[in-house]
Amino acid sequence: MVPDEEPEFQIAPMIDILLVLLIFFMSIATEQVLQVNKDVVLPAALDGQDVSVQGDSQIIVNITWNEIGQSGNIIVDEKAIDAAALTARIKTMAKNDNFRVVIRADKSARYAYVKEVMRAVGGAEVGKITFSVVDKELERPAR
Amino acid sequence: MAGGGGGEEGEFGFQIAPMVDVVFVLMLFFMAITGDKVTEKELRIALPSGQAATDGQVKTPIIVDILSDGTVFVNNVQMGSGASDRQLLQLRELLTRSLEASPEDPVIIRPAPDAKQERVVDVLNACSATKVVKNLSFS
Numbered sequence: 001m002v003p004d005e006e007p008e009f010q011i012a013p014m015i016d017i018l019l020v021l022l023i024f025f026m027s028i029a030t031e032q033v034l035q036v037n038k039d040v041v042l043p044a045a046l047d048g049q050d051v052s053v054q055g056d057s058q059i060i061v062n063i064t065w066n067e068i069g070q071s072g073n074i075i076v077d078e079k080a081i082d083a084a085a086l087t088a089r090i091k092t093m094a095k096n097d098n099f100r101v102v103i104r105a106d107k108s109a110r111y112a113y114v115k116e117v118m119r120a121v122g123g124a125e126v127g128k129i130t131f132s133v134v135d136k137e138l139e140r141p142a143r
Numbered sequence: 144m145a146g147g148g149g150g151e152e153g154e155f156g157f158q159i160a161p162m163v164d165v166v167f168v169l170m171l172f173f174m175a176i177t178g179d180k181v182t183e184k185e186l187r188i189a190l191p192s193g194q195a196a197t198d199g200q201v202k203t204p205i206i207v208d209i210l211s212d213g214t215v216f217v218n219n220v221q222m223g224s225g226a227s228d229r230q231l232l233q234l235r236e237l238l239t240r241s242l243e244a245s246p247e248d249p250v251i252i253r254p255a256p257d258a259k260q261e262r263v264v265d266v267l268n269a270c271s272a273t274k275v276v277k278n279l280s281f282s
Contacts, residue, residue: 015162015166019166022170025177026169043264045186045264045267045268047269048186048268049184049187051185052185106260107259108261110257110259111254111255111256114260129188132185133184133185133264135182138181
C-alpha cells in the first residue's frame, strides 16, 4: 500500500541525536581535571590502567628534571618541597590504608632522584605508589 | 537547510536552522579536541613492606636490571635489542612464562641510578601488560 503523503524531513529527531552526540563529546572532553604541571613531560605507556581518582585519599607529587643542571625538583600543590617535607606532609595526610601517592615524574628524570622520592614515601609508611603515564608520546614544549 | 520561520503576520518564531548550525559547530569542536586529547593513565606498584613470607614456599625473584643506556637485563640475560626497543616483547614473554610456572615469584626492578624514568616506565608497562602488579617492587 502506498501512503498518500510523501515522507518529509523530520527535524526534531535529528536535533535530539545531535544534542546527545554533543553532550557525549562534551563529557569525554572534560572528563578529568588533574593537577597538571606543565614542566613535567610524562613518559608514554600503552598498557597503563585507567586513572581512578580517589579524592582526598591521594597526593600528587610532580617531579621535574633539569637536563642541563642534572637536578630535579619535587613539586606538590605548585610548591617546591624537599624529601623530608614530603615525608612529613604524607604522614599528616595518610589517614587510612588506601592512601596512595601518585608520582608524576618527568620522562628524563633519573632513577636516583625518583628513588629519593620513593624513599620519602616509604618513610611515611605508605606502600601504594602510582606512576602517571600518558597514552601517546609527548614532545617537550619549546621554551 | 530547512528551518522554522516567522509567522506570516510578522510574529517572531523559533528559528531552527541557526540552532542546528550552532549545534553542528559545537559538535565538530568537541569531536576535534577529543581526537587530540592525551589521556593520563597509571602504573601501580607496591613498595616492599618488610613483612616476611609466611607460607614457607621458596620464591625465586625475577631481577630486572635497567642500565643507564636503557639496556634491560633479566637475571643477567639481555632483553631486546637496546634502548630503542620500547615494547620489550622478550621481557613480556619471559614474565608471562615465569609467572605461569610460579605466580608468586616477586619481580624486582633494579634500575641504575642514571637510568631514565622513561625506561623504568617501559619496564613497568611490560609488567602491567603481563599482569604483574602484586609482587612488583624496586630495589
